[in-house]
Amino acid sequence: MPVIDEIQNFSDDLIKIFQDFHQHPELGMEEVRTSKKVNEFLNGVGIKTYTGIGKMGVVGVLEGNKPGKTIGLRADMDALPIYEKTNLPYSSKNPGVMHACGHDAHTTMLLGAARYLAENKNFSGKAIFIFQPAEEGLGGAKAMLADKLFEKFPCDEIYGLHNWPTGELGKVGIKPGVAMAGADxxxxxxxxxxxxxxxxxxxxxxxxxxxxxxxxxxxxxxxxxxxxxxxxxxxxxxxxxxxxxxxxxxxxxxxxxxxxxxxxxxxxxxxxxxxxxxxxxxxxxxxxxxxxxxFDVLINDQQLSEVMHEVASEIVGKENAFFRTDLVTGSEDFSDMLKVVPGAYCNIAHGGSLPLHNDGFILDDGILPIGASIYARLVEKRG
The missing domain is CATH 3.30.70.360 (Alpha-Beta Plaits)
Structure with a gap:
């Protein structure tokens, strides 16, 4: 099963959303415009929203067509204090601030999944869309947890993903167990x-x-x-x-x-x-x-890593989804959420760019429907 047809059909809309976010990056705990746009989009497709979770976080809640599990999907929204030097036509309009880690894409992917699920509702249970502020070392996940994220929106499982600017577009890697470093x-x-x-x-x-x-x-x-x-x-x-x-x-x-x-x-x-x-x-x-x-050490649940791998295999093909064996010395505060709710986190590759956090970083927008499809299928499969 390739990228979901409906998502592929509105991929041009996703590109426009992504480019808009890229042009208007905001630092952690300053995501005023981004949160507003996310909230408006979710409301526009009929999803009930809650704002101000962890100061700038937005949570959307969508009921399925029958009882089942509650699946959380998380994306980060913040940018970095970097002067962009990509010369893209949609380069940052906020001097000294840049989406150099692809969080604009992650947010767009989750919005794409939300639109598809809201339009089709072919899943059981409930989907919780978590748009997190301040991932870049500013404690956004902790802030949402302190605001009783999972007490207000209990989840049975939670999933996240990140772009990876090395390798071929659409390769998906996941490391069961200990996956990413803790950081002081x-x-x-x-x-x-x-x-x-x-x-x-x-x-x-x-x-x-x-x-x-x-x-x-x-x-x-x-x-x-x-x-x-x-x-x-x-x-x-x-x-x-x-x-x-x-x-x-x-x-x-x-x-x-x-x-x-x-x-x-x-x-x-x-x-x-x-x-x-x-x-x-x-x-x-x-x-x-x-x-x-x-940051704490990010530890993927073994069983749910296999679930995420299976879903990724359906979207990108078995030959393109793999279990990673290497440890990543980068860090990710999704680890804080995984300490509370079992889940998994994967990387989606795209090639031809400089590394993350580089002022010349360019994200291949071909990744958008892939990530959106993985998010959506996880809800359909696990709800």
Missing amino acids: FFDITIKAFGSHAARPEGSKDPIIIASSLISQLQTIVSRNVPPTQTIVLSITKIHSGSAYNVIPSDCSLSGTMRYFDKEIAKLVRKRMREIIDGVKKSYNVEIELDNREI
């Missing part, structure tokens, strides 16, 4: 003592201290973590000083840790604190660590 974000502030650059002996140079600290932090993975474990510790930002002839008084560092084993993550956090305390004492300065556990 951290900020380190060194409060030292500045001086004239010509008289460094009068300073406690925060740049030298930062250099030492970075070197020591980078030994954690290689010397404290078993080599059989997959973990990443990256310093991604460093800032200090503003003049050629001044040794600054402070320095700030930021970075991320990605992990698959919670006990190993605890070990790394412990070693970070110990190293920072040691450097602090060694140089007699103040060093502050602000570590935030942003």
